[in-house]
Amino acid sequence: MPRVLLVEDDRAVREGVQLALRRQGHDVASAGTGEAGLEQLRSFRPDVVVLDLMLPGMSGLEVCRSIRATAGQVPIIMATARGDDVDIVVGLEAGADDYVVKPVQARVLDARIRAVLRRVGGTPADGGIPKTETHGELTIDRASLTVTRRGVPAALAPSELRLLLTLSASPGQVFSRQQLLEAVWEHSYHGDARLVDACVKRLRTKLGEPAGQPYYIRTVRGFGYRFLTR
Structure with missing residues (x-):
């Protein structure tokens, strides 16, 4: 219950x-x-x-x-x-x-x-993605649902973790805000894109992304976001 x-x-x-x-x-x-x-x-x-x-x-x-x-x-x-x-x-x-x-x-x-x-x-479907992966300073363990940066755990809220897992599952792929709403929040057509933007902002901060110059989570203007790996 x-x-x-x-x-x-x-x-x-x-x-x-x-x-x-x-x-x-x-x-x-x-x-x-x-x-x-x-x-x-x-x-x-x-x-x-x-x-x-x-x-x-x-x-x-x-x-x-x-x-x-x-x-x-x-x-x-x-x-x-x-x-x-x-x-x-x-x-x-x-x-x-x-x-x-x-x-x-x-x-x-x-x-x-x-x-x-x-x-x-739960976690997004991984499609055969390795359970542990390293992207520069980030290590993502999909089995234990943990993320570390330079060996230090990142204290991610549930929506932040799921957003990162979704984006990093397909590096380079551009996700629209609507796609992310459906994948992370399970919100349909009437979902609020502000959920995505606010969560991205919080996630960038917790991953140590430089203000104004994020590396891992890039904004694709007019469409959405994509994850880049080093």
């Missing part, structure tokens, strides 16, 4: 979503503040966090950054009443793996939760 931590300050919304997710087969713990959410994170040890962006006191962005710093592999779905582009991009760049705009139907949130958990538990 998937363990979901719901951090939402509106009591009525929190109780309604918690009940709906339990009916969908999830084990749910909830918190009304960011501080309480971090306490629950340590004791409940969730498989995924559904995090409201607008929280009293410690903001959802602060909570997101704290989770990434202390429990980097836990998937985070950001829930926000705002559909503003800036809020969404800031949340994604803070480390969220996906987002939903409230009010969201329980079945939609359930689908997003199950999709992000599939991404954690």
Whole structure:
């Protein structure tokens, strides 16, 4: 049974979503503040966090950054009443793996939760690709799902890892944002390309890519991205 931590300050919304997710087969713990959410994170040890962006006191962005710093592999779905582009991009760049705009139907949130958990538990089809490969300073172990740079582990969030595995499986191939949405986030035609761009930005930073001059993950303007190997 998937363990979901719901951090939402509106009591009525929190109780309604918690009940709906339990009916969908999830084990749910909830918190009304960011501080309480971090306490629950340590004791409940969730498989995924559904995090409201607008929280009293410690903001959802602060909570997101704290989770990434202390429990980097836990998937985070950001829930926000705002559909503003800036809020969404800031949340994604803070480390969220996906987002939903409230009010969201329980079945939609359930689908997003199950999709992000599939991404954690699975890898893109490798088509016979060696399980361990080296690209310059990077070593990618597809069997253990680990990435190291100069021998130091890279703490990648689930979406960042899956994006890297997808791109590096076909060095030189250009992937459109839509292709990456479908491969990494399982989002169809109506997916949001901002998920891809924000994840690429975070991934480049964690791989030590020079700002403005990335080597491994190159932007193909007007289309998407490709991975280059040394």
